[in-house]
Amino acid sequence: MAGVGLSYLRYYKIFVPLATLLVLIYVTCVRLPEVHLSACTENGRPCNEMWSKKERDPEEGKDKEMMTAKVVALVQNVEYTRQCEGMEFQITRVLAAFRSCISEDGQILLKEYLSGWKEFIKFMDSLGMVFGFISQETTTKINIMNVYLAGSSGAEYHTLQSMIKHELDHGLVNFKELPRDQVPSGCRTLLRLHRALKWLEMFLYKLSISTSQDNTGKLCALAYEETLAHHHSWFVRQAAALAFLAMPPRRELLQILCVHKEEEAQFVLSTTAKSIIRVYDLTQRVYEAHGMLELP
Ligand SMILES: CCCCCCCC/C=C\CCCCCCCC(=O)N[C@@H](COP(=O)(O)O)[C@H](O)/C=C/CCCCCCCCCCCCC
Numbered sequence: 001m002a003g004v005g006l007s008y009l010r011y012y013k014i015f016v017p018l019a020t021l022l023v024l025i026y027v028t029c030v031r032l033p034e035v036h037l038s039a040c041t042e043n044g045r046p047c048n049e050m051w052s053k054k055e056r057d058p059e060e061g062k063d064k065e066m067m068t069a070k071v072v073a074l075v076q077n078v079e080y081t082r083q084c085e086g087m088e089f090q091i092t093r094v095l096a097a098f099r100s101c102i103s104e105d106g107q108i109l110l111k112e113y114l115s116g117w118k119e120f121i122k123f124m125d126s127l128g129m130v131f132g133f134i135s136q137e138t139t140t141k142i143n144i145m146n147v148y149l150a151g152s153s154g155a156e157y158h159t160l161q162s163m164i165k166h167e168l169d170h171g172l173v174n175f176k177e178l179p180r181d182q183v184p185s186g187c188r189t190l191l192r193l194h195r196a197l198k199w200l201e202m203f204l205y206k207l208s209i210s211t212s213q214d215n216t217g218k219l220c221a222l223a224y225e226e227t228l229a230h231h232h233s234w235f236v237r238q239a240a241a242l243a244f245l246a247m248p249p250r251r252e253l254l255q256i257l258c259v260h261k262e263e264e265a266q267f268v269l270s271t272t273a274k275s276i277i278r279v280y281d282l283t284q285r286v287y288e289a290h291g292m293l294e295l296p
Helices: 001-029 048-051 063-078 076-085 091-099 110-125 128-149 160-169 185-210 218-226 235-245 250-257 260-287
Strands: none
Touching: 001 235, 048 076, 091 110, 091 260, 110 128, 110 160, 128 185, 128 235, 160 185, 160 260, 185 260, 218 235, 250 260
16 A cells, blocks of 8 residues: 555656646747747857957956956967867857947947857757757747847847837836737846846856866756746746756766866856856846836
């Protein structure tokens, strides 16, 4: 009798998360609006152009200058580039995108922001099918933004600030529950990516201070629970928990990153996290100033 009970328990343990995942995939496919990507653009403005200019914040000036020099060194490192040539995901592209994401006058440039995300999707895709629904969700959000950027009001979507102004001025932002058949606003869509960026930054940071003994799934789950999970439903959290179990070990993640030495890994991860946090903080301030941090 006890044996039967135990085997039920075992099935239950497998069945509940599996059913949750299937329901989530179904809900995601049915619920998300099908927005097609038109004229996706790669690579923003040349990054050297931005890096060669002095950064604006005098307090952090020195630190930023040092970091800028290190980032340029990394991106221009011929050996690194040679070794990593041909690899689908390139961390240098992520760095370039997020470094060039903030303009001289403190605007968040959306094309650059999205190109950083597109590169991360390549990383995600190389992890296999279990991560497919996360990759798909991210792609959907990027596609929505790309449609706005390529649309007739595309010029208004050049920066985060101009997008907010345009969508508020035209009553395009929904402060109440979004009707199912309505394409979400740019403000709402970018907010979802913005929240995920906090998770990403925290995960990269945790990974940068981790050792080869650490479990990447646990680090990822911790970063998720501290950040993005607060905005997700129970179903999504269960599906994410399943994905974390399938996270490859640290060594494999570093291979995708194309880093082979510990110091190199630590440097690449922390530099990327720092370049992301600057963008995150500024975006957060802009959303907060407009009372838009909780768009449904
Ligand atoms: C060496 C480390 C490099 C790390 C590279 C990681 C690459 C990351 C790429 C994508 C990250 C995930 C982005 C998720 C976007 C989520 C947007 C969102 O929150 N959507 C939810 C709300 O949307 P609406 O319904 O309001 O329109 C949606 O409900 C959620 C759907 C499922 C998303 C589940 C997210 C789980 C996040 C944890 C990702 C772990 C993957 C680890 C990969 C290393």
